[in-house]
Amino acid sequence: MDQPKEAATSAPAAAAPTPVVSDGPKKELFNDPARTGFDPEMKWWMNYFRILSGGMTNEGKFHYREWRYKVHEERDCRRCEENRNWLFTHSPVVRFLSEKIGDLNGDLNKDNVMCRRCPARLTEDGQVHRQSGGFSPDHGILLCANEIRDRKHMEDTLAHEMVHAWDHLRWKVDWMGDKDLKHAACTEIRASMLSGECRWTRETFTRGQWNLTQQFQHCVRRRAIQSVMARPRCKDEEQATKVVNQVWESCFSDTRPFDEVYR
Incomplete structure (x- = not known):
């Protein structure tokens, strides 16, 4: 259902908490400025200077990235919606899949193909879990505005989720x-x-x-x-x-x- 992005970053061993050996789900890491070097109370450029000067761990860089995504959420979603609308009008693959979904009595439009900010998760094993889109039979398609790089990336992501939608209508x-x-x-x-x-x-x-x-x-x-x-x-x-x-x-x-x- 979710389309994962292949990105994984390991924080330096000295900066990360001691890993917990467990067969269950890994715990999510939350920011601690004393450990990571990222302080959301500081100006963005001061945090950025810490990155440039080596004063922030990889974990801190992850939290900084997510913090900046929150700041730019409105801009990212607006750009996402513009690209989504363009693809539904001009993309051959999106138009084809939209037609085939319609043949199965489905309907995808701006009300159920939604652009949102998708927070990523960093777990104690150093893995970053993020996605560029997702499909829900009850809600439609999610496009992650902060993770989609450009229109071509969105076209691939949207086509991926539309195949899921077609499969669901065809086979439940x-x-x-x-x-x-x-x-x-x-x-x-x-x-x-x-x-x-x-x-x-x-x-x-x-x-x-x-x-x-x-x-x-x-x-x-x-x-x-x-x-x-x-x-x-x-x-x-x-x-x-x-x-x-x-x-x-x-x-x-x-x-x-x-x-x-x-x-």
């Missing part, structure tokens, strides 16, 4: 995996495959993945596993990988509602 997907995680695995494979987010240029120049063979397949599989892992019913990466592998052949070959993979 078990999104949370309450009965079977295979539903989630299949729709994530299809969304990553059909949205364009795994094209060679995106993988190479944006994510730094320089695979020369089967790059597309590796990307789709990796991102599907990451998305399945985000489901509450998924225990770990091993289970997510197993489920994705179980449905891979049938779902990777299913390009509906497209005739083939175009992007």
Whole structure:
């Protein structure tokens, strides 16, 4: 359902709290100026100077980034809405998917494709958890205004979530995996495959993945596993990988509602 962004930053060992070994969910880290060097009570340029002078840890930089997103929330959402409206008017893939969703008695418009700021989370293992979009059968599509880099990134994100919407109308997907995680695995494979987010240029120049063979397949599989892992019913990466592998052949070959993979 959620489309994860592949970014993970580890704070220096000396600056981070002692990791807690646990099989359960990792605890979220909240800012402590004495530990991180980021102080929200200070002017932005003073915090920025701390970054430039090495006076802020990676954890502090994360909290600074989130703080600035709050400041620019209105600007980011306005730009997001402008790009969303443009894509619904001019993007071939968005218009095609919108038409196919309409054929299944669905309707996506500015009231249920919403631009919002999406706070990221930093956990005690140093992992940053963020997303660029999401789909909910009850509420529609979420576009994360602060995480989307440009119009092309939004087009990929919107196409990804629209594939989820089409799948839900067509098959009534078990999104949370309450009965079977295979539903989630299949729709994530299809969304990553059909949205364009795994094209060679995106993988190479944006994510730094320089695979020369089967790059597309590796990307789709990796991102599907990451998305399945985000489901509450998924225990770990091993289970997510197993489920994705179980449905891979049938779902990777299913390009509906497209005739083939175009992007």
